[in-house]
Amino acid sequence: MIEMHDVWKTYPNGAVALQGVSIRIDKGEFVYVVGPSGAGKSTFIKLMYREERPSKGSIFVNGFNIERLKERKIPLLRRQIGVVFQDFKLLPNKTVKENVAFALEVIEASPKKIKSRVAEVLELVGLGDKANALPNELSGGQQQRVSIARALINNPSVIIADEPTGNLDPDTSWDIMRLFEEINNRGTTIVMATHNKEIVNTLKKRVLAVEGGQIVRDQKRGVYGYEN
Numbered sequence: 570m571i572e573m574h575d576v577w578k579t580y581p582n583g584a585v586a587l588q589g590v591s592i593r594i595d596k597g598e599f600v601y602v603v604g605p606s607g608a609g610k611s612t613f614i615k616l617m618y619r620e621e622r623p624s625k626g627s628i629f630v631n632g633f634n635i636e637r638l639k640e641r642k643i644p645l646l647r648r649q650i651g652v653v654f655q656d657f658k659l660l661p662n663k664t665v666k667e668n669v670a671f672a673l674e675v676i677e678a679s680p681k682k683i684k685s686r687v688a689e690v691l692e693l694v695g696l697g698d699k700a701n702a703l704p705n706e707l708s709g710g711q712q713q714r715v716s717i718a719r720a721l722i723n724n725p726s727v728i729i730a731d732e733p734t735g736n737l738d739p740d741t742s743w744d745i746m747r748l749f750e751e752i753n754n755r756g757t758t759i760v761m762a763t764h765n766k767e768i769v770n771t772l773k774k775r776v777l778a779v780e781g782g783q784i785v786r787d788q789k790r791g792v793y794g795y796e797n
């Protein structure tokens with residue numbers, strides 16, 4: 570579960586990105602975060618995995634009070650949250666399986682465990698036969714699948730995705746959305762910032778609209794609500 574109570578964020582340069590945001594996202598929900606460019610969507614989701622810290626207010630993720638979390642406990646939080654980016658952020662000189670294994674190697678899982686878990690998540694994202702490929706040998710959609718596999722490796726309860734279809738063509742975007750739906754159907758909470766109007770209006774989910782750093786709309790099976 571994710572909770573924010575009266576969260577404010579002002580960046581060091583004075584930009585006010587969030588103003589008094591309070592929300593609750595329950596386990597297993599699928600939530601789109603929509604809004605104009607510069608509205609505060611990325612900031613909102615970066616706070617959830619402690620990439621940014623609030624200037625004021627409190628944030629709880631699975632019971633962790635993020636603001637009070639000791640530095641040494643951060644890896645524990647990060648293991649419960651998988652993050653997927655628009656530009657994939659894969660390591661170019663590592664193979665698919667090495668990219669995916671990385672987060673498990675960091676926590677010193679056994680080689681046997683790493684091997685079986687990597688095979689499992691690559692199978693889940695439909696890349697069982699690409700384990701030894703390098704990222705630049707894959708299509709954009711396949712690279713996004715690798716980054717989703719990497720996000721899933723620790724079996725997180727939440728996946729946070731910032732514009733995951735932003736670099737993909739429409740057909741590939743739909744394939745990736747179907748994968749997110751499947752992951753959500755297995756019980757993982759998904760929070761996704763997106764500008765993809767067609768997807769939001771077709772694959773109906775909860776919609777949080779952010780404008781000027783505030784949540785201006787919260788709909789159960791919402792619509793995109795902007796022209797673009």
Ligand SMILES: Nc1ncnc2c1ncn2[C@@H]1O[C@H](COP(=O)(O)OP(=O)(O)OP(=O)(O)O)[C@@H](O)[C@H]1O
Nearest residue numbers: 580582584585586605606607608609610611612613
């Ligand atoms: N690291 C930063 N330093 C200073 N200001 C920032 C920083 N990141 C974001 N901002 C500012 O905070 C506001 C919200 O930005 P944010 O990236 O959260 O918006 P967004 O809704 O995700 O936009 P987009 O849809 O274009 O990605 C903007 O005014 C932006 O310029």
